[in-house]
Amino acid sequence: MVVTKALFEAYLKCPRKAYLQNSGILPTQTRYAIWQREHQNKRRQEAQDFLQKRNPQNPSEIFSPIEFLTKGSGFYFDCVIESGEISSIIDAVERIDLRGKKTQLVPYRCQLEQKRVKDDKLLLAFDALCLQTVIRAPIHVAKLVWEANKQVKKIRLQGVVKKVHADLRQLTDLLRQEKEPLAILNKHCVACEFREQCRDKAIENNDLSLLTNMSLKERKKLHDKGIFTVTQLSYTFRPRRRSKNPYSKPDKLSYPLKALAIREKKIHVAGEPRFTVGDDDGFLDIEGVPDRAFYYLAGLRIQLNGQAVQYSFWANDYSEEKTLWKSLLRALQKHQVNRIVHFGSFDKDFLESMNRRYSDSKGESEYVETLIRQSVNLLSVIYSRIYFPTYSNSLKDIAQSFGHHWPNEIKTGYEALLARHYWEASPDAGIKNSLIEYNASDCEALVLVAQRVSQLCGHLLAPKPTEDTNFVDTKKLRGWGPFKFGPVAFVTPDFEYINRASYWDYQRERIFLRSHHLSKRISRRRLKTRSKYRINKVIDCRRAVVCPSCKSRKVYKYGRMSKIVYDLKFSPVGAKRWVVKYRFDRHICWTCRKTFMPQNRPWARSKFGAGLVRYFAFLTTDIQISHGAAWKLLNQFFGLELSRESTGRLRRTAAEFYEVTYKKILRKFIAGRLIHVDETKANLNGRSAYVWVLANQENVVYFFSETREGAKIQEILKNFKGVLVSDFYSVYDSFECPQQKCLIHLIRDLNDDLLHQPFNEELKSLVGGFSSLVKPIVETVDQYGLKARFLRKHKRSVAQFYRWLAKANFQTEVTIGYIKRFEKNREKLFTFLDYNDVPWNNNTAEHAIKAFAMLRRVLGGKSSEMGIQDCLILLSVCETCRYRGINFWEFLCSGCKDVDDYIKCHRGHRRSFSAAGVKGL
Numbered sequence: 001m002v003v004t005k006a007l008f009e010a011y012l013k014c015p016r017k018a019y020l021q022n023s024g025i026l027p028t029q030t031r032y033a034i035w036q037r038e039h040q041n042k043r044r045q046e047a048q049d050f051l052q053k054r055n056p057q058n059p060s061e062i063f064s065p066i067e068f069l070t071k072g073s074g075f076y077f078d079c080v081i082e083s084g085e086i087s088s089i090i091d092a093v094e095r096i097d098l099r100g101k102k103t104q105l106v107p108y109r110c111q112l113e114q115k116r117v118k119d120d121k122l123l124l125a126f127d128a129l130c131l132q133t134v135i136r137a138p139i140h141v142a143k144l145v146w147e148a149n150k151q152v153k154k155i156r157l158q159g160v161v162k163k164v165h166a167d168l169r170q171l172t173d174l175l176r177q178e179k180e181p182l183a184i185l186n187k188h189c190v191a192c193e194f195r196e197q198c199r200d201k202a203i204e205n206n207d208l209s210l211l212t213n214m215s216l217k218e219r220k221k222l223h224d225k226g227i228f229t230v231t232q233l234s235y236t237f238r239p240r241r242r243s244k245n246p247y248s249k250p251d252k253l254s255y256p257l258k259a260l261a262i263r264e265k266k267i268h269v270a271g272e273p274r275f276t277v278g279d280d281d282g283f284l285d286i287e288g289v290p291d292r293a294f295y296y297l298a299g300l301r302i303q304l305n306g307q308a309v310q311y312s313f314w315a316n317d318y319s320e321e322k323t324l325w326k327s328l329l330r331a332l333q334k335h336q337v338n339r340i341v342h343f344g345s346f347d348k349d350f351l352e353s354m355n356r357r358y359s360d361s362k363g364e365s366e367y368v369e370t371l372i373r374q375s376v377n378l379l380s381v382i383y384s385r386i387y388f389p390t391y392s393n394s395l396k397d398i399a400q401s402f403g404h405h406w407p408n409e410i411k412t413g414y415e416a417l418l419a420r421h422y423w424e425a426s427p428d429a430g431i432k433n434s435l436i437e438y439n440a441s442d443c444e445a446l447v448l449v450a451q452r453v454s455q456l457c458g459h460l461l462a463p464k465p466t467e468d469t470n471f472v473d474t475k476k477l478r479g480w481g482p483f484k485f486g487p488v489a490f491v492t493p494d495f496e497y498i499n500r501a502s503y504w505d506y507q508r509e510r511i512f513l514r515s516h517h518l519s520k521r522i523s524r525r526r527l528k529t530r531s532k533y534r535i536n537k538v539i540d541c542r543r544a545v546v547c548p549s550c551k552s553r554k555v556y557k558y559g560r561m562s563k564i565v566y567d568l569k570f571s572p573v574g575a576k577r578w579v580v581k582y583r584f585d586r587h588i589c590w591t592c593r594k595t596f597m598p599q600n601r602p603w604a605r606s607k608f609g610a611g612l613v614r615y616f617a618f619l620t621t622d623i624q625i626s627h628g629a630a631w632k633l634l635n636q637f638f639g640l641e642l643s644r645e646s647t648g649r650l651r652r653t654a655a656e657f658y659e660v661t662y663k664k665i666l667r668k669f670i671a672g673r674l675i676h677v678d679e680t681k682a683n684l685n686g687r688s689a690y691v692w693v694l695a696n697q698e699n700v701v702y703f704f705s706e707t708r709e710g711a712k713i714q715e716i717l718k719n720f721k722g723v724l725v726s727d728f729y730s731v732y733d734s735f736e737c738p739q740q741k742c743l744i745h746l747i748r749d750l751n752d753d754l755l756h757q758p759f760n761e762e763l764k765s766l767v768g769g770f771s772s773l774v775k776p777i778v779e780t781v782d783q784y785g786l787k788a789r790f791l792r793k794h795k796r797s798v799a800q801f802y803r804w805l806a807k808a809n810f811q812t813e814v815t816i817g818y819i820k821r822f823e824k825n826r827e828k829l830f831t832f833l834d835y836n837d838v839p840w841n842n843n844t845a846e847h848a849i850k851a852f853a854m855l856r857r858v859l860g861g862k863s864s865e866m867g868i869q870d871c872l873i874l875l876s877v878c879e880t881c882r883y884r885g886i887n888f889w890e891f892l893c894s895g896c897k898d899v900d901d902y903i904k905c906h907r908g909h910r911r912s913f914s915a916a917g918v919k920g921l
Contacts, residue, residue, distance in 0.1 A: 003171060005088040008126050011171045012119045013188040016181045019174055020194050027193030039421045044091060047110030047145040051075050051092050075108075083133035086168070090127045094143075107131055108152075110145045120144055122167065125160040185209040190414045206230050212392035214255055234259035239477040251384045257474065261387040269460065270474045272686070273385040275376065277454040279303070282337035285442040286350045287416055287435065295321060295350055296420060297435060298328045301443035302335050309335075310443060312436045325354045329364070332371070340375040341450055343395045348375055356813070362824070369730065378450055386453065399445035402452060410438040533566070533639070535581045541598050547589035548599055554590035561586055561597075566640060567609025570893070577638045578611070608650065612640075614892040616647070617654040621874040622888045626858050627651070648867065655870035660897045662873045665699050665880055666716070672696065673722040674838060676845035677732065679708065680852065682868060683861030691856075691872065695848040700879035702852060702872040704865065710734070723831060723838050725845070728821075740831040742842035743774060746821075753814055762815040765808075773801045777833075777840070791833045798830050851879050 011018035020027075052075060079090045092108035107127040109120060124142040132139045144153040174181065183201035186209070192198070202210055206229040208219050227233050237256035251271065261268045282302050288295035300311040311331050315324040342348060351372050359365040382393055390397035396411065410416050416438055423431045456471065547555055562583045569578035588595045612634070619630040627647045634640050669675055674696050682689045682704070690708045694701045694716075705712045710731030717724070717735060725740045726732040732739065750767050757763055777794045784790040802822070810816055822829070832838040855875060863871065880899055881888045896902040 001085065001172065001175060002082075003086050003168060003175075005123070005126060005130075008086075008168070008171065009119070009123060011167065011174070012122060014184075014186060014192065015171075015174055016183060016198060017188075017192060017194055018171060019181055020197075022175050025194075025197075028196055038425065039418065042425060044110045048077050048092060050145065051094075051108065051110075052077075081127075081130040081134055083130050085172075086126070086130050086133070088127050088130040090131065091145075093131070102137070105131060105135065105137075105139060107139065107142045108145060109142070121155055121160050122164055124155055125157050125164045128157050129161060129164055183207065183209075185212075190412060208233065210391045211255055211258060212394070213253065218255070230259045231263055234263040239474050253384045254387070258387050261389045261472075262391065264472070265389045266470055266472050267389065267456065268387040268472045268474055269385065269456065270387070271385045272460060273381050273453070273457055275378070275381045275450075275453050275457050277341075277450050278339060280336060280338045281341050281450075282332060282335070282339070283443055283446045283450065284340050284342045284347050285439055285446060286342075286347045287413075287420070287439050288346070288350065289417065289420065290346075293353065294318060295324070295354075297439050298324055298350075299436075299439040299443040300328060300331055301440075301447055302331075302337065303447070304335070308444070308447065310440050312440060314432070314436065322358045325358050329368070333367070337371070338374065340371050341378060341446065342375060343378045343446055343449075345377065348372060348377065351375070356817070366730075373730065378446070378453065381453060386456065395442065395445055395449065398449050402448055404441075404445045404448055406438060406441045408434045408437050410434050533577070533579045535564070536569075536577075536579050538581045538583065541582060541584035543585050544587050544596070544598055547587075547592060547594065548596055549594050550589060550592040552589055552591035555587050556590060557585045558588035558595055559586040564607065565609045566607055566612065568611035568615055568638065570611060570615075575611075575615070575638075577640065578609070580609070606649065606653065608646070608653075610895075613650050613653050613657075616650045617874055618889050618892055620651065620858075621855075621871070621878045624854055624858050626860075651867070651870050651874070655873045658877050658897065659873055661877050661899065662701070664898060665876060666694075666701050668699055669694050669696070669701060670717070670720055674725070675717070675720060675722060676725045676842055676848075677713065677717075678727065678842060678845035678849050679705075679713075679729070680849050680856075682856060684863060684865055684868060686861065689865075689868075691852055691868075693845055693848045693852065695845045695879075695883075697844065698880070698883055700848045700851075700883055701876045702848075702879075704869050704872060723835055725839065725842050727842055728825070738831050738835070739828045740838055740840065741825050741828045742840075743829065744841040744843065746829075747771075747774075750818070753818075757812075757814065760812055760814065762810045762812050763818075766810070766815055766818060769801060769804060773797055781840070786832065786837050786839060788834055788836050795830070795833055798833070802826065848879055851875060 007018055007021060010021050074095060076093045076095070077091065079093050081088050081090060090107050091110040094106040094108060096104045096106065107124060109124045109127065121144075124144060128139040128142050140157055142155045142157055144155055183198040183205065184207065185198060185202050189195045189198065208214060208222060208228065208230060210230060222228075222233065227236065233256055237254070237260045254270065257268055257270060282300055285299040285301075286295055287297035287299075296315045298311075298313045300313075302309045302311075311328070313324045313327045315321045340347070340351070351368060355365060355368040355372070359368060379393060382388075382398075388398050388401055390401050396406075410419055416435060419431050419435055422428075423435070459471065460473065543557065544555055546553055560583070562581055565580045565582070567578045567580065568575050584598050586595060586597060616630055616634070619625055619633070620627060625633075628644070631642055631644060631647050635642055676695045677692065678695075679690050679692045682691045690705045692703055692705060692713050694703075703712065703716070708731075713731070714734060717737075720735070720737055723738045723740055724732065724735055725742065727742050727745045747770075750763075750770065754760070754763055754767055776797070777791065780790055780794065805819055805822060808819075810819060830840075832840045852872075852875060855871060859868070859871070877891075877899075878888045881891050884899065884903065886899070886902065891899070891902055894902055
């Protein structure tokens with residue numbers, strides 16, 4: 001048995017492919033296989049021509065490998081080597097004569113792809129093994145022609161040859177066995193001529209390799225558990241509770257759930273995906289050559305008045321790529337497309353690359369950046385959330401499950417890439433039309449999948465979703481297993497009765513109470529704790545003398561009533577429970593016959609007093625303990641019987657009282673000279689939201705927004721005329737007031753990129769120039785403070801820095817990106833040089849964000865929209881007190897609603913709470 005190089009290369013791709021080739025089974029011959037073969041031969045010939053130019057005096061003909069040792073120095077091409085059990089056709093062999101030493105032979109492999117692959121080293125080692133077996137001399141070095149016409153890569157073979165020996169032994173054993181190997185699909189199947197046969201076999205066996213993204217390591221783990229088919233895997237799915245922690249890792253793709261969707265042939269949804277198709281959406285699909293970063297075809301589909309409009313933009317070569325981009329941009333602007341919907345990251349990379357290469361104006365660049373920022377990757381919406389009954393999450397499989405079909409023979413991206421290569425070799429109008437039809441069909445499939453996903457998300461968000469037999473929400477699936485909590489549906493009423501009698505509290509209060517002495521004592525102790533509280537003070541209210549309705553004085557008593565208020569009374573050394581009983585009369589007017597209570601009541605509807613409300617606000621806002629912990633503390637140490645629901649009412653009461661303070665602080669920001677702004681994420685019962693902060697050296701305000709789009713912050717600051725200090729988020733660029741961008745953010749970005757590219761000399765020079773500009777400014781700030789009369793002298797250095805940037809001829813992509821960033825923010829990077837007390841960083845807002853981040857950790861993502869707004873009101877007042885050097889607890893004790901009034905009149909004054917109700921806040 002002779003192992004050829006082609007057989008060994010097939011084994012590296014797939015062992016089954018090598019077995020089928022050796023068995024004489026004819027592969028499926030398609031025109032794509034012909035294109036691939038012609039393309040490979042062309043690339044090999046280009047590489048050989050490249051080597052021939054390096055040594056034009058190479059021998060033209062040889063008759064045996066032994067002649068390598070007698071001919072002169074040069075290259076030998078397509079050398080046929082046979083050495084017993086192995087044979088090979090080496091692309092090129094170089095003979096090097098060394099003075100005083102033996103002749104050295106170096107085999108070459110003309111790589112077929114521009115990007116170097118892992119198997120090339122093994123194939124080079126195979127060639128070297130064949131050659132050294134014939135010439136009976138070791139070969140230690142081989143060379144790989146990497147990216148034809150550009151460079152040659154030297155490969156040392158010392159460790160690689162051992163791997164080739166091991167692979168040859170395994171290949172020989174495989175070819176000698178009579179049983180055909182299992183059909184296991186892999187990434188090479190897309191380019192294999194046996195793919196249809198293997199896929200049919202894998203579907204027949206229901207093999208796990210049908211799940212495209214499952215790795216070999218994961219399949220091996222399942223095999224060790226005795227799971228070999230997709231159907232077996234589907235029975236391992238267990239519905240689990242999704243984490244509500246905002247800091248938890250996102251869910252991974254669940255292969256058992258994918259298998260379950262395939263088995264039941266129904267769409268399964270895990271989580272709450274959100275996506276809606278809009279009237280101003282554009283559906284984009286791009287075809288390109290990734291190895292060359294070249295894009296040759298862009299397809300755009302737009303829905304106008306219920307009709308689909310398809311655009312296709314073609315580029316013959318690199319010179320027409322800009323024309324393609326400009327045509328696409330004009331179509332987007334013509335139809336006022338505000339959002340791009342695409343599938344995968346390739347299309348977004350296209351937008352970013354085209355914007356960097358061909359954007360001619362600032363307005364055009366900002367429009368494209370807005371499209372990129374608002375673009376929706378449909379795959380990210382689907383991934384790990386929506387499980388279609390398909391073996392993969394590819395657009396082709398999902399669209400085909402909805403009945404979509406491609407009109408011509410090109411059905412995969414690999415076939416489209418081969419067709420493009422074949423068209424470049426010999427332009428054919430038929431191939432070009434096939435590629436355009438394929439791209440248009442991709443756009444149509446994208447629209448179809450987007451509409452189905454939109455319908456699915458709308459079905460999930462509906463208040464009363466209708467039954468859909470082709471859709472399963474995994475949250476409604478009942479989990480099952482040996483251990484679980486929650487109600488159980490029993491098949492007989494007797495089982496339900498027996499199970500109810502086994503509950504812990506039922507047995508403790510109904511069964512053990514009758515026979516167990518400890519349970520009796522615990523029950524008596526519970527009854528004792530429920531006794532009435534001792535009244536600390538009794539207040540009698542004055543009777544009414546005038547009817548509030550008719551103003552008649554014929555008012556008489558109509559019953560005696562009372563109200564008990566539970567409060568806390570504080571002293572300089574501690575606190576105690578304080579219970580006040582109010583006694584008052586109900587009255588009746590003898591003229592209008594109406595009954596009424598006293599009008600001037602010193603209590604509110606709540607039974608909790610002001611001291612209790614303020615102490616709860618202090619615990620949860622300043623000390624930042626959870627509501628549950630505050631509830632336990634109040635009940636344990638003050639003997640109160642607060643319910644868990646009452647904690648929310650205490651927080652709402654405090655927030656309503658200090659809402660006036662919150663609005664006064666916000667008005668001061670609008671009328672002020674300086675605002676620092678920043679934003680961070682929040683979690684509302686598993687739903688994402690954002691919290692914004694406005695801060696300066698004296699005041700802090702937080703407010704809530706459902707999205708990060710910035711509509712609310714723009715509405716709040718529309719009348720602000722001072723200086724706005726922010727990071728580089730594009731929403732802040734829409735404000736018309738003077739702005740100062742945070743230089744610390746820019747320095748961090750420069751530092752991170754330099755750490756990732758330590759040998760980028762252009763980036764080093766840019767970082768050095770910027771640091772030498774900023775350091776003297778910071779030294780001046782340290783010496784004289786933020787005073788414009790001392791800082792204006794540095795404006796000359798800033799102008800010199802920008803003149804240096806204009807003259808510099810940078811080539812690397814990351815450095816060019818920073819040049820554009822400097823130019824875009826030229827008027828906003830050094831605004832602080834013209835204003836007094838304007839810092840050059842946004843640390844004031846970031847420090848305020850930390851306070852909310854600590855509170856967010858305590859809340860744990862379980863707040864409602866109203867609850868988090870109440871927390872932000874109290875936190876705004878607390879942080880404002882802290883920024884002004886005021887003790888938050890003393891401010892609460894003062895009863896003031898204005899921080900400025902407290903500073904003028906009550907600073908340092910500590911007043912104990914009265915026993916009045918919440919109305920006394």
